[in-house]
Amino acid sequence: MKTIAVKTGRPYHIQIEDGLLRRFPELLADVYGNRKPALAIVTDDTVDALYGEPLCRQLADAGYPVCKFAFAHGEDSKTLETVSRVYDFLAANSITRSDVILALGGGVVGDLAGFAASSWLRGIDFVQVPTTFLAMIDSSVGGKTGVDIPQGKNLVGAFWQPSLVVCDPHTLRTLPEETFADGVAEAIKYGAILDGDLFELLESGDLQEHLEAVISRCVDLKREVVEQDERDKGVRQWLNFGHTLGHAAEACSNYTLPHGRGVAIGMVMICEACEKAGVTPKGTATRISNCCRRYGLPVSTDAPLEILCKSCMGDKKRTGSKISLVVLEKIGKAALYPVEAKKLYSFLAGERSE
Numbered sequence: 285m286k287t288i289a290v291k292t293g294r295p296y297h298i299q300i301e302d303g304l305l306r307r308f309p310e311l312l313a314d315v316y317g318n319r320k321p322a323l324a325i326v327t328d329d330t331v332d333a334l335y336g337e338p339l340c341r342q343l344a345d346a347g348y349p350v351c352k353f354a355f356a357h358g359e360d361s362k363t364l365e366t367v368s369r370v371y372d373f374l375a376a377n378s379i380t381r382s383d384v385i386l387a388l389g390g391g392v393v394g395d396l397a398g399f400a401a402s403s404w405l406r407g408i409d410f411v412q413v414p415t416t417f418l419a420m421i422d423s424s425v426g427g428k429t430g431v432d433i434p435q436g437k438n439l440v441g442a443f444w445q446p447s448l449v450v451c452d453p454h455t456l457r458t459l460p461e462e463t464f465a466d467g468v469a470e471a472i473k474y475g476a477i478l479d480g481d482l483f484e485l486l487e488s489g490d491l492q493e494h495l496e497a498v499i500s501r502c503v504d505l506k507r508e509v510v511e512q513d514e515r516d517k518g519v520r521q522w523l524n525f526g527h528t529l530g531h532a533a534e535a536c537s538n539y540t541l542p543h544g545r546g547v548a549i550g551m552v553m554i555c556e557a558c559e560k561a562g563v564t565p566k567g568t569a570t571r572i573s574n575c576c577r578r579y580g581l582p583v584s585t586d587a588p589l590e591i592l593c594k595s596c597m598g599d600k601k602r603t604g605s606k607i608s609l610v611v612l613e614k615i616g617k618a619a620l621y622p623v624e625a626k627k628l629y630s631f632l633a634g635e636r637s638e
């Protein structure tokens with residue numbers, strides 16, 4: 285078992301191993317000792333059908349009072365209305381401040397259940413069992429929780445660290461290939477911004493053979509960044525590589541384009557522009573593009589650049605008149621590159637401007 289200790293304001297462990305869910309009660313005992321807090325499982329209907337009942341049984345057998353709430357799967361459920369239904373469920377089951385919310389599922393479940401945990405009784409413990417590749421390597425690390433509102437994605441939320449994260453790569457075997465690929469885009473991103481060796485491994489197509497090691501490496505990289513910058517002000521911005529344009533591509537598709545696919549497109553587009561501007565070495569965009577395509581990820585969009593740029597202007601990461609782009613000095617090393625918002629179009633179009 286690989287254990288990664290995250291030393292944020294509230295330290296916790298991320299445990300990673302194939303088949304680890306079978307040992308879940310043991311891992312809980314490491315955190316709670318002999319105490320058996322009530323476990324309020326929050327999940328979605330798809331994950332519930334696959335893993336909900338066996339997990340409930342296993343935890344109940346180990347002596348934990350267990351209750352469960354499943355909502356309809358998908359981003360459309362990541363709303364305040366669902367949070368409100370979670371509060372009803374917590375109230376109905378008399379969940380107190382010494383109890384625990386257990387998030388079983390992908391990033392949607394993790395974000396929503398984490399937000400409910402941050403706000404229920406002004407904050408209770410929260411344990412994550414991520415079941416998508418993206419949730420394992422990205423959303424379950426760093427303490428960002430939240431929901432979408434009609435005005436935009438993830439606009440309401442809180443920083444709230446879990447008390448334990450349990451990653452069992454075995455659960456990824458039931459994941460649809462396309463959903464798996466969305467997570468791969470984020471792994472490629474980690475390699476591109478922080479770790480050239482990881483990038484090369486992904487580039488060689490050897491992901492499945494090294495799945496556990498790749499998850500551990502990605503988690504560790506995000507941990508390092510988050511520890512340095514828990515509140516998202518400096519190096520953590522590197523994690524937005526490919527995301528400014530990626531979010532724009534997602535928005536332009538009315539969110540029919542999944543996040544990972546948007547990120548793949550965004551990484552390639554920004555590298556192409558940076559190569560033209562002499563910021564990123566030539567050939568970088570092609571390497572990223574080939575790597576993404578290996579895993580079935582798209583690398584371009586039909587959305588016109590003007591429209592994408594407009595969408596970038598509303599990006600949360602914008603500061604004043606400048607947009608802070610994350611660029612690559614080379615594969616494995618990112619940097620921030622501020623561009624005047626009004627020059628964004630010409631930069632991305634590869635026009636030289638003075």
Ligand SMILES: NC(=O)c1ccc[n+]([C@@H]2O[C@H](COP(=O)([O-])OP(=O)(O)OC[C@H]3O[C@@H](n4cnc5c(N)ncnc54)[C@H](O)[C@@H]3O)[C@@H](O)[C@H]2O)c1
Binds near residue numbers: 331395416437455466
């Ligand atoms: N908090 C953060 O730092 C952070 C970072 C990145 C993304 N996110 C958020 O994460 C969300 C996306 O996460 P996601 O891609 O995991 O989406 P998701 O949670 O919607 O899961 C994708 C689909 O896979 C299904 N699924 C999950 N696990 C499964 C399994 N083991 N087998 C079969 N099916 C399974 C789900 O039911 C769902 O239909 C977005 O809302 C995004 O905003 C948060």
Ligand SMILES: [Zn+2]
Binds near residue numbers: 470527543547
């Ligand atoms: Zn992302």
